[in-house]
Amino acid sequence: MSAPRSYRTEAIVLRRTEFGEADRIVTFYTPEYGKLKAIAKGVRKPRSKLSGLVELFTHSTLLLSHGHNLDIVSQGEAIHPFVPLKNDLNRSGCAFYVVELVSRFTVEHQENAPVFDLLLATLVELCQTSNMDMLLRCFEADLLQCLGYRPNLHRCITCNSLLRPVANSFSPSGGGIICPACAGTEPVARPISANAIKVLRLLQNNDYAAICRVNMGKPLASEVEHVLRSYIEYLLERKVHSASWLDKLRHDARLSTALVTTVSPGPPGGEATTAAAVIPPGPATRHSP
């Protein structure tokens, strides 16, 4: 029996490039087929029925038919058009970053449903969160985990001794922390504070509610951001384009309205650690869009 001519899948749009007179080649992320490229015909014409479905960030169910080289988007229905991501400059900037990371880290036709779930949950949360920076950090940590790049934050990656709260360093190439005794072996490692390691561990444990209650100062937040970014850029072997746009927006925001970077302090009574972080216990509420 011949294979069916068409198939149905959920999909989120990661990229699209113009093709021919009025077509677009669209890169989707799907739960069943991983990253997928398909051609959407005639979508640059104003009366196209598909144009809304193949717009960036849109989550939809699609019917695709097998084509000669590329599959063809034949029909579909939008599930989440994610309007707030399109109407708000800061939110759209974050969404650009999220889809760029997924697009760069994944290869076509390699199924990874957790990445799809993470992408969807992040975009849903991004529509409403007031703490976009923290959401992006959670997304980065979760994505690294889904892809098998979870950094080792508990033991030195060289000598395997338990880490103590001293001046450790983070090695992007080793994918983890190096203790001061082994620091000489890894010249590219950068120093990391004990507090940053704690925040990274929280991110790794996926405790979004707890992380949101962490009262992180600006220097700590930017340290965590830089550690994750250097690790991501090492793995991708390239710069992440959207990150520089986020930096620019943030730079502009310092002058006017803010991309919210500070979190309101957590409720009193939370167990204070030696870090500046106050981490009350809280259930993980990450993947419930």
Add this chain to the structure above:
Amino acid sequence: MSNHPTLTAEPVARLIEALHKLPGIGPKSAQRLAYYILQADQQQIRDLSEAISAVKAKVSLCSICWNISDADICHICRDFKRDVSLVCVVEKPMDILPLERTRAYRGVYHALHGTIAPSEGIGPDQLKVKELLFRLRTGGVREVILATNPNVEGEATALYLQRLISPLGIKISRLARGLPFGADLEYTDEVTLTSALEGRQELSS
């Protein structure tokens, strides 16, 4: 094609290669065009090659609106009947043509030469944004119409420009989004329909 340069004479292969680089021209079309050019008469070929070299030599960008122009200032910016206090910001010079075809717009334009596309690494510094702000700061502009495409990048560009322009105290408007003429509600996505509802207009009796 480029893998088999020996299959055809070298100059023809070179022509095919050059044509293949044009947008929308696949290997087969490139071959067809090359063989057509080969058998076309001398005059036709001279006209074509002259037109191609002239377009690069004689056309430049207007120093006011960055539209393509055959002089330092384009025919729209030179036109005295145009309302220079009304500036319509478009993505590409090509977008000016459909707006001109409406014959409903009597203001002037500003071509950005692209949109903000963070994932492609295109930011405002690669566009004619500084030039637009300089133009607006020098005064005389009453309204800016943001006519970037209604997609994510176009929207991001419009929002960013709005952020830059609003401190200047100039009126900013955005092209309406809604149902195209001859559309069908059944097939309209909710984003379009939402903006069509928001932008609904009262029918005056």
